[in-house]
Amino acid sequence: MRTPPTTQEILRRRGPKNEVSPTEPYAFLVEPERSAAGGIVDVATIFLTNRECPYRCLMCDLWKNTLDESVQPGDIASQVRYALDRLPNARSLKLYNSGNFFDAQAIPSRDRQEIAKLCDGFETVVVENHPNLCNQRCLEFRDMLGGRLEIAMGLETVHPEVLPRLNKQMTLDDFRRATEFLVDNDISVRAFVLLRPPYLNEHEGIDWAIASVEFAMDCGVGCVAVIPTRSGNGMIEVMQQRGEFSPPRLRSLENVLERSLANPSSCRVFADLWDAKQFSLCDDCVCQRIERINTMNRTQMIPQPVPCHCNGGQFER
Numbered sequence: 001m002r003t004p005p006t007t008q009e010i011l012r013r014r015g016p017k018n019e020v021s022p023t024e025p026y027a028f029l030v031e032p033e034r035s036a037a038g039g040i041v042d043v044a045t046i047f048l049t050n051r052e053c054p055y056r057c058l059m060c061d062l063w064k065n066t067l068d069e070s071v072q073p074g075d076i077a078s079q080v081r082y083a084l085d086r087l088p089n090a091r092s093l094k095l096y097n098s099g100n101f102f103d104a105q106a107i108p109s110r111d112r113q114e115i116a117k118l119c120d121g122f123e124t125v126v127v128e129n130h131p132n133l134c135n136q137r138c139l140e141f142r143d144m145l146g147g148r149l150e151i152a153m154g155l156e157t158v159h160p161e162v163l164p165r166l167n168k169q170m171t172l173d174d175f176r177r178a179t180e181f182l183v184d185n186d187i188s189v190r191a192f193v194l195l196r197p198p199y200l201n202e203h204e205g206i207d208w209a210i211a212s213v214e215f216a217m218d219c220g221v222g223c224v225a226v227i228p229t230r231s232g233n234g235m236i237e238v239m240q241q242r243g244e245f246s247p248p249r250l251r252s253l254e255n256v257l258e259r260s261l262a263n264p265s266s267c268r269v270f271a272d273l274w275d276a277k278q279f280s281l282c283d284d285c286v287c288q289r290i291e292r293i294n295t296m297n298r299t300q301m302i303p304q305p306v307p308c309h310c311n312g313g314q315f316e317r
Contacts, residue, residue: 001244004166010056011056017068018064018065024049025079027047028046028086030043030044030045031043031045034298034300035092044087044090044094048095048096050098051066051069052066053106053130054105056167058168058236059194059236070108071107076107076111077114092147093119093126095128101129101151102133104137116141119145124148124150125148126151126190127150127151127152139187150189152192153191154192155216157208157209158215159197159212162197172215188222191219191221193224194212195229196248198236198239199245205252206259222268225271226257228252231247247278250289253293254271257270257293269300271293271296273293288306288308289308
């Protein structure tokens with residue numbers, strides 16, 4: 001493998017950011033999700049407009065909806081209030097800020113009390129954070145909430161050569177230490193795992209995604225979301241031209257979820273289905289295949305396979 005891209009090269013390959021407002025979230029929605037208790041609950045997700053994450057990960061495209069400067073005190077609370085005033089009722093809330101909730105340069109510490117008050121009535125509140133920023137601030141925010149705090153962290157992959165090349169600035173020991181710290185302090189943990197990050201072929205992408213899910217479970221993670229690696233951030237397109245990256249196939253996502261659910265566990269495993277049609281090679285079965293994956297997300301059980309002449313597509317090397 002050639003030398004991985006530097007932070008400077010990752011930044012140089014980017015396109016322009018979208019225009020966003022520091023006083024309004026750039027998106028918000030409500031969707032169903034299987035809860036830790038086993039039922040299907042409505043979850044409100046607010047995509048907060050915030051300062052760009054200082055960790056410039058190779059595969060990240062979340063910077064597109066971020067600001068170059070830190071928000072002003074009160075701005076994030078205003079965004080939460082703006083979205084909640086327009087969303088239907090939900091039992092859980094996700095506050096995703098394209099970065100790290102406990103980065104003081106992203107969300108001023110003094111704003112967290114007001115944000116916590118806005119979260120009253122939600123059974124669970126999920127925020128994003130880097131493993132290296134899991135500290136006393138997490139415990140302080142936990143104590144401000146009426147519901148349960150869950151922290152979502154990017155594990156990405158346990159591949160020993162690929163993880164260091166993603167510019168994640170994190171080791172597996174960092175992830176394990178952060179998870180154990182949070183779980184020991186009664187904070188739930190959700191992990192994000194990438195399906196076929198750069199440098200892996202289709203078969204390797206499947207196997208390492210499953211290994212990453214198993215590692216997360218072993219650390220004590222209660223929920224894992226498997227996310228197909230997507231192009232669209234500039235650097236990934238360059239790597240695709242070099243032959244260092246190809247998007248995963250929908251059948252591979254289905255396969256990872258099947259194999260992850262084959263051994264019953266208290267850990268929920270979800271497949272991210274945002275814009276999933278782009279990963280399908282067969283127009284005849286794509287809708288049925290997405291619905292089957294969605295059924296597994298909801299039930300955590302494995303339904304009958306989707307019959308199709310494509311046989312799900314042949315996995316490439």
